[in-house]
Amino acid sequence: MSEACRIDYLGHAGVRLVGGEGEERRTLLFDPFYQPGSFGGKRCETRLTKPLAPLQEALIADALFVSHAHADHFDEEFFFRFYEAAVARGESEKVRAFLPPEVCDWVNTRASQRPGCEALSVGATYELGSFRVKALDNRGLDVHGRVSRFCFLVTNSEGRSILVTGDNHYPPEGAPCELDTLIIWPFKQPLERFAERVRPRVIMLFHGDHFSPGDFFCNVNWPEARELTREIFPEANIITPED
Numbered sequence: 001m002s003e004a005c006r007i008d009y010l011g012h013a014g015v016r017l018v019g020g021e022g023e024e025r026r027t028l029l030f031d032p033f034y035q036p037g038s039f040g041g042k043r044c045e046t047r048l049t050k051p052l053a054p055l056q057e058a059l060i061a062d063a064l065f066v067s068h069a070h071a072d073h074f075d076e077e078f079f080f081r082f083y084e085a086a087v088a089r090g091e092s093e094k095v096r097a098f099l100p101p102e103v104c105d106w107v108n109t110r111a112s113q114r115p116g117c118e119a120l121s122v123g124a125t126y127e128l129g130s131f132r133v134k135a136l137d138n139r140g141l142d143v144h145g146r147v148s149r150f151c152f153l154v155t156n157s158e159g160r161s162i163l164v165t166g167d168n169h170y171p172p173e174g175a176p177c178e179l180d181t182l183i184i185w186p187f188k189q190p191l192e193r194f195a196e197r198v199r200p201r202v203i204m205l206f207h208g209d210h211f212s213p214g215d216f217f218c219n220v221n222w223p224e225a226r227e228l229t230r231e232i233f234p235e236a237n238i239i240t241p242e243d
């Protein structure tokens with residue numbers, strides 16, 4: 001990926017894309033997660049891996065995308081601080097947030113704390129500077145029957161394509177066969193399903209922070225994950241958070 005589009009791994013399933021020249025330059029966030037643990041419900045884990053970009057720096061962005069409502073993808077505190085940071089910069093009217101409908105509904109009940117957010121819909125394309133972000137279906141419905149889990153296909157003016165998959169287990173409809181970068185959680189079956197549909201030049205593995213007590217499925221051994229991915233995608237250049 002050229003400097004015209006930089007991919008920063010923020011930790012857990014968080015990704016930041018920075019690209020475009022001059023007025024077109026934009027910073028996009030996907031599923032930033034800065035909490036020290038806690039996954040809601042019965043699960044409570046302590047996060048051992050520190051986020052890779054400092055929080056104060058990560059808060060400064062033009063747009064925030066959330067793939068689904070799980071607590072490690074929609075970090076409520078980060079969301080509101082993202083807006084507070086924009087207000088402090090005098091940019092609260094410029095920043096945008098794209099959320100699954102159920103998350104958007106929830107945020108709208110706290111309207112005093114933030115300006116508008118936009119509900120994602122499958123197939124919609126959002127233009128942000130030289131980036132185009134297309135929301136793809138990631139197989140999940142909310143209680144109202146609306147799609148609640150998304151993947152994001154990002155393309156830029158150079159024709160680069162990046163698929164940010166969230167907690168994907170299936171390749172989404174509409175994903176191109178030829179991809180510049182596939183950002184994916186390295187489980188065997190999902191990787192095999194993707195290998196039948198897409199041919200990425202680069203695979204960035206993510207969603208593998210370490211948590212305590214330690215039997216949690218989010219704990220990923222990166223050398224093993226790289227080997228597994230290499231077996232399934234022998235031609236791809238594989239990047240892990242440890243590289």
Ligand SMILES: [Zn+2]
Binds near residue numbers: 068070073167
């Ligand atoms: Zn999830």
Ligand SMILES: [Zn+2]
Binds near residue numbers: 013072207
């Ligand atoms: Zn997740």
